[in-house]
Amino acid sequence: MATRAPTRDEAETQGPGLFARVAETLLRRQEISIFVVAVALVIYFQASNPAFLQQGNLRGLAQSIAATAIVAAGLVMVMILGEIDLSVGQAFAFAPIAMYIAYEQFFLVLPLAVVLGLLLTAVVGFVNGVLRVYFGVPSFVATLGMYFLLGGVNVILVAGFPKTTPEESAITRALGEYPYAGILWCVAVFIIMHVLLNYTRWGIYTFATGGNFIGAKEAGIKVDRVRIVNFMICSTLAGFAGILEAMRIESIDPLAGGAGVMFLAISAAVIGGTPLAGGVGTMIGAFIGTLVLSVLRNGFTLQGIGAFTFNVILGIAILIVMVLNIYVGRMRTARRIS
């Protein structure tokens, strides 16, 4: 309201206080604040256990980051729209299964089988998008349905048993068996997605559709296409992460991924500065968010602290970030009006 009486705080400090300004700067560039957290965690864990930065542990860390981060990258595209995809964990398991069937039962050469697996995963995203856009099903519900549906399909397709990946070759090594393949792909994916989001028209369309749906439509942006394609990007990246992970552990498990990967990836995106409120999001933040979560979990494991503590910290981190987000949002609105 324009006629809102100034609060005591405002009257005293003339404008926002120091804490508010610091909070706003940090949140406007949330990548920076989460990066500071990441560095602090690395220093802390290294100080408390010198094994932390040794090659073996770093390799494990890189491997645990890669798959989750790629899933998070896809989720950012959907979460900027104010939508969510709960089925990413199943797309994660589905892509290697589809690839396996194409390779073992339809005798496709491996590169084609991989492409086919990714294409079929894109179809999953297409269905999610169509349910959202043309049937008006909220994405939470549409992708919840897809989560169970695809989860069941995955188990049925392999008759309940994990399969081994194709014999080692240059392709399987490039797609995950080489210990650093995952993290290299991950970095490549993030560079591409960061450019797509921030330096192309598609990125602008995505921010606009998420930030002001009607306005974007009025400006002539094809908002339906933006939503459907971003759901497809999200599923496909999750599927790609699933193929990398399957190749790495040389096993195609219908129960891989699931809710675990999905929640971790959403958490990473949120902590990194994609609050699911629509119109806001960052790729770099999602990457560092994943880094923070992986470092936390890995560091705790080295210290012998269990998974439950990790969950407590993860929960607190998400809540703090969201409360700050909403607080800063309110502050900004107040300043605009006054």
Add this chain to the structure above:
Amino acid sequence: MNDGAPDVLRAENIVKRFGPNVALSDVSLHLRRGEVLGLIGDNGAGKSTLIKIITGFHKPDAGRIFIEDEEIELKSVSHAQSLGIQTVFQDLALVNDLSVYHNMFLNSEITRRPLPLLNNRAMKEKTRRYLDEIGVNIPSIDTTVAMLSGGQRQAIAVARSVYSNAKILLLDEPLAAMGAKEGAMILDLIQRLRDEGEVSIILIVHNYAHVFEVCDRVNVLQHGSISYDRPTSETSVEELTELMVSEYRRARETGNGRA
């Protein structure tokens, strides 16, 4: 002026319903080349609905639209844009979290070659030039539009449509949130466009003084159809006011006993 100029836009017998509500019962309207047509009418008379039909946002339930004598079925806003129709919507269609220059070029972003990456520098330069030409002062074009005042936001929306090489410009209350100074700038801009004669404009306004300042002709939209169509030189503020007041009077009389 432009009495003999050919029509760039013609809408014939446009009907639009929203569920049981009839927003437009039978609207026919034409716009001559280089003309500024003022469209006035009561709140809820259907002005914005009509604009949204001509701009491809809504599809009419019946009726025909001609652009330069060719019948067109507008499929989407971008389709209308490709035919040279640009709009300033009442809600401005700005994205709060994007910068001023990204809003200025929303859906007409300048890209580089061969890789289609955004050319932010070119967009910033042009944005600065456009805003300077209009005379609107915006602290920094790098800030998000969330930080700007209502008038500044409106100026950006107007500048965006004016500088898009439009043949037909639809302005839905472009002065609503503006102070006197900013409003005068936009009126000057419309005046300048009218003198140049390149674009044809439909202007929705509430302030009748503005109608007489910049419009060649005025249409009144009442009860979902155009009830009055006259050059501004042949009417007066008093006549338009009387027209609207009598409308209220009639509404009160017929409303007695029912409401």
